[in-house]
Amino acid sequence: MAGFVLDERLAGSSSFIADWDLCRVCLKNDKTWPWLYLVPKRDKIREIFELAPDDQMQLMREISRAAQALQSLHKADKINIAAYGNMVPQLHVHVFARFKDDPAWPKPVWTAQGEIPYTDSERETEIEKFKNCFGKLEA
Amino acid sequence: MAGFVLDERLAGSSSFIADWDLCRVCLKNDKTWPWLYLVPKRDKIREIFELAPDDQMQLMREISRAAQALQSLHKADKINIAAYGNMVPQLHVHVFARFKDDPAWPKPVWTAQGEIPYTDSERETEIEKFKNCFGKLEA
Numbered sequence: 001m002a003g004f005v006l007d008e009r010l011a012g013s014s015s016f017i018a019d020w021d022l023c024r025v026c027l028k029n030d031k032t033w034p035w036l037y038l039v040p041k042r043d044k045i046r047e048i049f050e051l052a053p054d055d056q057m058q059l060m061r062e063i064s065r066a067a068q069a070l071q072s073l074h075k076a077d078k079i080n081i082a083a084y085g086n087m088v089p090q091l092h093v094h095v096f097a098r099f100k101d102d103p104a105w106p107k108p109v110w111t112a113q114g115e116i117p118y119t120d121s122e123r124e125t126e127i128e129k130f131k132n133c134f135g136k137l138e139a
Numbered sequence: 140m141a142g143f144v145l146d147e148r149l150a151g152s153s154s155f156i157a158d159w160d161l162c163r164v165c166l167k168n169d170k171t172w173p174w175l176y177l178v179p180k181r182d183k184i185r186e187i188f189e190l191a192p193d194d195q196m197q198l199m200r201e202i203s204r205a206a207q208a209l210q211s212l213h214k215a216d217k218i219n220i221a222a223y224g225n226m227v228p229q230l231h232v233h234v235f236a237r238f239k240d241d242p243a244w245p246k247p248v249w250t251a252q253g254e255i256p257y258t259d260s261e262r263e264t265e266i267e268k269f270k271n272c273f274g275k276l277e278a
Contacts, residue, residue, distance in 0.1 A: 086245035106225035
């Protein structure tokens with residue numbers, strides 16, 4: 001991760017949770033949906049196929065771990081996963097929880113407008129919960 | 140793949156291109172975006188983390204191959220990848236090409252409305268192009 005710098009738009013819309021082997025894991029600052037960013041700590045990569053094969057495999061393991069944590073902590077009805085990068089070129093994967101009573105269900109969340117930021121204490125609590133859960137999943 | 144049956148909504152909105160080791164690969168019938176469905180030929184799987192670890196790794200290899208084919212054939216500005224499944228429970232991954240002059244750029248395509256089906260001959264041509272390209276990527 002020498003030289004890795006998180007894109008400022010990703011940094012500005014999220015909080016740090018953990019550095020995994022490949023990815024930085026951040027909590028998106030929108031409590032409408034429990035939402036993680038996974039950002040491979042590799043320079044100048046826009047597409048998943050540009051990652052080295054071993055990194056691609058590790059990305060899948062980390063996506064899976066993030067999804068399991070969301071499922072375990074939030075009892076989601078469905079985990080949604082997306083890698084777009086049309087606006088922010090730094091490769092990043094969205095992994096987030098969906099619920100049958102959420103404001104966009106069953107449509108993609110991108111049709112919903114407006115974010116509801118966590119309060120400081122809510123965010124700290126959420127981050128702690130993820131850290132504890134990640135610890136169990138890595139064991 | 141014994142017993143694998145493609146969900147009827149996926150089947151009804153796409154055409155068969157190929158069966159890979161893990162996934163059935165289909166062309167979505169909307170020429171607005173070159174768009175592939177990757178559907179793991181496994182029963183009763185909704186989430187990526189429910190796949191066996193080896194299947195998860197194979198899914199990443201096949202996502203990567205599909206993305207490279209789209210990039211190679213269509214000179215996309217960005218490949219978008221999404222696994223939602225809020226409406227169709229059978230695990231499926233969308234892999235599709237985005238262009239700076241497409242009707243939704245840079246927003247997620249889900250904000251755009253309306254599909255433009257291929258004509259029969261356009262679809263056949265597109266499927267042939269993918270088959271040829273897949274052959275080279277598997278070599």
